[in-house]
Amino acid sequence: MSAPSLETTAAAPAPEAAAGPSPAAVAAVRSLHSRARRRLLTATLCLAAALALAMGVRVLLGHYTVTIPDFFAILGGETIPGASFIVMQEKLPRAVAGALAGAAFGAAGALFRRTLRNPLASPDIIGVTQGAAVAAVTVLAFGGVRGTGMAAAALIGGLVAIAIVLGFSMAGRSSAGAGSGGLAGALGGATFIVAGIAVASLCQAILSGAMLALSQHDLQAAAVWTAGSLNAVTWERIILLALIMIVLVPFAGLLHARLAPADLGGELAHGVGSRPGRTGLWSLVVGALLAAAATAATGPLAFVALLSTPLARGLTGGRPSLPAAALCGAVIVVIADFAAAEAFGGVRLPTGVLTGAAGAPLMLWLLIRSGRKA
Amino acid sequence: MRPSLQRPSTEHPPPGTSTPGPPERRSAPPARRRPVTASPVLALPFLALPALVLVFACLAALAFGARHVDPGTTLEALGAFLTGRGDAAAADIDAAAALSRIPRTITAVLVGAALAVSGVALQGATRNPLGDAGLLGLTAGASLAVALGLGIGISAGLAGVMVLAILGTLVAAAVVYTVASAASRLGGGTGGTPGPLSLVLAGAAVTAGCTAVTSALLILSPAVLERFRFWTVGSVARSSLEDAAWLAPVIAVGILMVFVAAPGLDALALGDELAHGLGSHPERLRMVLLGATVLLTAAATALAGPVVFVGLLVPHALRRFRPASTRVLVLGCALWGAVLLVLADLAGRLVVAPQEIHVGVTTVVIGVPVLLLLLRRKAVSL
Numbered sequence: 118m119s120a121p122s123l124e125t126t127a128a129a130p131a132p133e134a135a136a137g138p139s140p141a142a143v144a145a146v147r148s149l150h151s152r153a154r155r156r157l158l159t160a161t162l163c164l165a166a167a168l169a170l171a172m173g174v175r176v177l178l179g180h181y182t183v184t185i186p187d188f189f190a191i192l193g194g195e196t197i198p199g200a201s202f203i204v205m206q207e208k209l210p211r212a213v214a215g216a217l218a219g220a221a222f223g224a225a226g227a228l229f230r231r232t233l234r235n236p237l238a239s240p241d242i243i244g245v246t247q248g249a250a251v252a253a254v255t256v257l258a259f260g261g262v263r264g265t266g267m268a269a270a271a272l273i274g275g276l277v278a279i280a281i282v283l284g285f286s287m288a289g290r291s292s293a294g295a296g297s298g299g300l301a302g303a304l305g306g307a308t309f310i311v312a313g314i315a316v317a318s319l320c321q322a323i324l325s326g327a328m329l330a331l332s333q334h335d336l337q338a339a340a341v342w343t344a345g346s347l348n349a350v351t352w353e354r355i356i357l358l359a360l361i362m363i364v365l366v367p368f369a370g371l372l373h374a375r376l377a378p379a380d381l382g383g384e385l386a387h388g389v390g391s392r393p394g395r396t397g398l399w400s401l402v403v404g405a406l407l408a409a410a411a412t413a414a415t416g417p418l419a420f421v422a423l424l425s426t427p428l429a430r431g432l433t434g435g436r437p438s439l440p441a442a443a444l445c446g447a448v449i450v451v452i453a454d455f456a457a458a459e460a461f462g463g464v465r466l467p468t469g470v471l472t473g474a475a476g477a478p479l480m481l482w483l484l485i486r487s488g489r490k491a
Numbered sequence: 492m493r494p495s496l497q498r499p500s501t502e503h504p505p506p507g508t509s510t511p512g513p514p515e516r517r518s519a520p521p522a523r524r525r526p527v528t529a530s531p532v533l534a535l536p537f538l539a540l541p542a543l544v545l546v547f548a549c550l551a552a553l554a555f556g557a558r559h560v561d562p563g564t565t566l567e568a569l570g571a572f573l574t575g576r577g578d579a580a581a582a583d584i585d586a587a588a589a590l591s592r593i594p595r596t597i598t599a600v601l602v603g604a605a606l607a608v609s610g611v612a613l614q615g616a617t618r619n620p621l622g623d624a625g626l627l628g629l630t631a632g633a634s635l636a637v638a639l640g641l642g643i644g645i646s647a648g649l650a651g652v653m654v655l656a657i658l659g660t661l662v663a664a665a666v667v668y669t670v671a672s673a674a675s676r677l678g679g680g681t682g683g684t685p686g687p688l689s690l691v692l693a694g695a696a697v698t699a700g701c702t703a704v705t706s707a708l709l710i711l712s713p714a715v716l717e718r719f720r721f722w723t724v725g726s727v728a729r730s731s732l733e734d735a736a737w738l739a740p741v742i743a744v745g746i747l748m749v750f751v752a753a754p755g756l757d758a759l760a761l762g763d764e765l766a767h768g769l770g771s772h773p774e775r776l777r778m779v780l781l782g783a784t785v786l787l788t789a790a791a792t793a794l795a796g797p798v799v800f801v802g803l804l805v806p807h808a809l810r811r812f813r814p815a816s817t818r819v820l821v822l823g824c825a826l827w828g829a830v831l832l833v834l835a836d837l838a839g840r841l842v843v844a845p846q847e848i849h850v851g852v853t854t855v856v857i858g859v860p861v862l863l864l865l866l867r868r869k870a871v872s873l
Binding site: 237242281285286307308310311312314315316317318319321322323325326343344419420461464466467469470471472473474476477478480481484485487 | 621626666670671673674687688689691692693695696697698699700701702703704706707710711724799848849851852855856859862863866867
């Protein structure tokens with residue numbers, strides 16, 4: 118499944134290649150390789166362009182339209198009464214936060230997807246984002262902690278969630294006999310996913326209960342933490358998220374590349390010298406941190422991490438790519454935020470409500486499709 | 492005698508694995524069975540104990556809360572209520588406090604019994620140890636349908652809510668079952684029955700989608716929000732006696748359906764072909780069980796909103812005690828389910844005293860650790 122188009126097209130010249138590496142066959146394979154690479158590059162560039170376009174639309178259009186010259190004037194430091202405030206405090210932060218958080222969710226989803234080899238085991242299904250949200254809400258409600266402290270709590274919450282899920286599924290598997298026990302066996306197995314879903318629903322219940330009990334009339338705050346919303350983003354949060362991402366994204370890229378053999382499956386990957394257990398654990402940690410950092414900024418935006426990876430793979434022709442997944446996530450969040458803010462008359466829906474409603478049918482479709490392939 | 496705990500080891504590789512090599516060895520360990528000689532617990536004490544506990548739990552639920560009422564006053568108030576002199580007794584403020592807790596206690600009893608029995612039925616019908624109306628997305632579907640109906644403005648009374656809840660449950664069940672069986676038939680080739688993993692995943696997706704749309708409706712329409720706010724989290728705090736009286740017969744019918752079909756559960760647990768061979772009709776049985784599940788889930792959701800994990804917890808806990816027959820198991824589940832929900836509601840009221848934690852939250856907080864333990868002990872084979 119890692120590169121279906123590559124394999125299916127490669128099947129055509131295979132008979133000649135079997136006789137011996139004829140120059141024509143070598144050339145054919147080489148051109149296929151470069152074609153796949155070119156497709157990846159094209160897809161990534163297209164996604165980047167789409168992101169720029171989506172952000173432009175988010176900032177310039179909508180109920181309050183800003184002209185392009187005005188926008189650049191404002192960016193240049195000029196003050197236009199009314200427009201300056203709306204652009205700098207409302208439209209631009211939402212666009213930037215959406216892009217950053219979406220990219221973090223997308224990268225986390227790609228890492229989880231590659232480590233766990235299961236399109237449904239993404240951080241928002243197995244409780245990482247919900248755990249981060251619970252931790253953030255807890256320190257906010259009981260300690261009044263904001264800013265860095267809240268982000269740190271969210272990171273810890275995400276890590277704790279994944280640790281619980283891993284702990285229970287590993288214990289469950291280790292009794293399953295030789296060969297499949299231990300860390301590598303626990304990753305991505307059925308027990309792992311069910312434990313993750315259980316943790317996710319636990320966190321969700323704690324969140325909604327806490328929301329009902331603690332803030333009777335503060336629906337806006339409730340929406341941020343139960344569904345995920347960009348209503349509460351501030352430049353402070355954006356800078357914090359950006360700093361965390363600058364540290365984590367290089368690691369994510371490195372781990373994603375190192376885990377490439379994992380796409381071959383456990384035993385083959387082992388054969389080519391990859392240690393999926395250790396590297397996989399690190400990649401889960403980095404992925405969980407990325408998802409938790411994004412959650413600290415925007416709340417648990419449902420299904421963004423789940424959907425960006427398969428979408429990106431569709432666009433790149435089946436090649437797994439971390440940048441493409443991150444860009445996909447960013448585009449999804451920016452568009453969903455625009456639609457949530459503008460498409461429902463005067464009411465602003467939380468962004469996560471929109472991604473959740475749109476994502477559920479797609480997840481069902483993914484489930485059917487993965488059943489077909491497994 | 493332990494239906495659906497150990498499914499015959501049909502292997503479901505995790506979806507999406509593109510392992511080209513030999514399939515991973517994921518065989519279940521030899522089942523940790525109790526010695527066969529252990530005699531099943533006799534039926535009478537098996538049912539008398541929870542009945543007794545339920546009586547005390549209900550009395551405690553009436554007496555304790557934000558305002559504690561002494562036992563004597565509680566009993567007096569209850570007596571006055573039962574003899575129809577409740578209004579007169581309400582003059583005393585302690586008695587009034589106890590009386591005000593009667594509707595929610597009755598509702599908790601009904602909802603707990605309904606959900607626990609629906610869990611037995613669902614686990615038997617789908618041969619899936621993780622059968623729970625909440626986990627499989629049925630309650631979320633019912634909630635969404637009711638919210639939609641309120642949003643359009645078509646539901647007047649409780650009858651409307653009930654019809655909507657049944658419709659929502661049916662649609663959610665159909666979607667989950669279709670998707671899950673498509674995913675599992677195409678994958679494992681085990682015939683029509685979907686595996687627990689695909690059912691749970693489909694249920695999670697349906698829950699997430701329905702919850703998102705429900706909260707969108709709540710935000711878009713303040714009128715719905717007013718009536719529906721507590722419905723996003725299961726709660727018995729606002730229940731009324733009229734609602735409970737109206738839905739009690741529905742729940743009774745649902746439990747009766749499962750009770751009548753119960754002996755077939757053992758046959759069903761052996762698989763369709765064996766069940767056929769034993770002279771039962773698996774399809775008909777499954778229809779009855781699923782119908783009962785829909786009725787019970789819809790009634791419970793109409794009364795209290797989404798309450799999850801009761802259907803998972805109670806049957807699994809009771810099976811450990813080897814009930815004498817499946818019928819005894821069903822009745823025991825009804826009683827212990829009621830106890831669980833009454834106590835969960837009481838605990839939610841006591842822990843953060845003037846405030847309260849809704850029962851929908853409490854059951855999840857109790858249920859998830861139990862589910863994790865079940866997974867850890869491989870009591871649930873996936």
